Amino acid sequence: MYLRTLRYLQAQVPCKEQYPFNISAFEHFQELHLPTNITFFVGENGSGKSTLLEAIAYECGFHTAGGSRNHLYDVHESHSALGEYIRLIWSRKVARGFFLRAETFYQFASHLDLMFDPSGRKYDAYGGKSLHEQSHGESFLSLFKNAFGHKAIYLLDEPEAALSPTRQLSLMRIIKELEHDAQFIIATHSPILLGYPNATIYDFDQQISxxxxxxxxxxxxxxxxxxxxxxxxxxxxxxLP
Incomplete structure (x- = not known):
């Protein structure tokens, strides 16, 4: 386990009535402990789970629209207001990792296509071809299978959005293969993914618990x-009639 605690600097927030600081889950939020390598955030839409995951990505130095430290591209979801007031406490800090944001994955795939790579191997970590030449589900699994590795932290925002139940099970197997020296924090609505054994689950409805x-x-x-x-x-x- 690498990231062990998140701290919310609530006292430094200039206006708690503004979004996203006015989300009810953050009203009494101070710290969040991550005792296991697999953590899930659950809750209704708008409950704050994706907002907090984005803030973690911001503090990790990942592109907040999706990607790693090495991906720089313009998209409107490129800043995290909450991230400026989150502090991460590490057992051992890692620079390697990835933030998957399902809703902006198309822009990430387009960014890869536009990257200049004289070696001709820029798709090696994504199944050997453009993500746009794969189905949505295939492109997600190509990323998980080829780009994910050990000694890293992976932040996944609703990865089930493009995955059939069978492919959700495939993702669980990939996570299991990496579990001992990679860390996952996943915001999800999937009852399949939430069934991962011995994971920590935080519910964001009303307050984080x-x-x-x-x-x-x-x-x-x-x-x-x-x-x-x-x-x-x-x-x-x-x-209904």
């Missing part, structure tokens, strides 16, 4: 739907 897998709303709703699909649908459509 550690929860067990079976306590996540993602698990509860998915299990209820699978156990009693007809009953759930009857309740959902009860007032």
């Amino acid at each position: 550690e929860v067990r897998y079976e306590e996540t709303l993602h698990y509860i709703l998915t299990k209820r739907f699978l156990d009693a699909k007809d009953k759930v649908l009857d309740e959902l459509f009860l007032d």
Whole structure:
């Protein structure tokens, strides 16, 4: 484990009424401990999980629209207001890593295509060809399989956005292969990924708190739907003609 604690310098925030500082999860937030190499952030859209992940990426020196320290390109998601008030405490600091942001992955793929590389090997870490020449899911897995390695920290923002359930399991296997000397922090809605064994899970709904897998709303709703699909649908459509 490399990154062990996040500290929020809330007292230094000039205006707590402005976004993203007014997100309810940050109201009483002071520190977040990362006791395991695999950590998940869960919560509804707008709960702050992706915002905090972006702030970590900012403090790691990664491009906040997606990429590593070596990727510089212009896109509107290129600054983290929260990141200026987050401090990272490391057991052993690493420079290697990657921030995957699903919503700006297209721009990242375009950036790779435009990079000048006289060696002709710029796609080696991405499956040997342009990410735009692969399906969305294939390009994500190409990144995970070829660019991810040991002694690094990986920040993944909703990686399931392009992954079928089968490929989510493939991602879990890749994480398992790297788990002993790489660290992952993942913001997700996927009940499959959240089932990764012995991971730390933080729920961002209302306030940031550690929860067990079976306590996540993602698990509860998915299990209820699978156990009693007809009953759930009857309740959902009860007032519709």
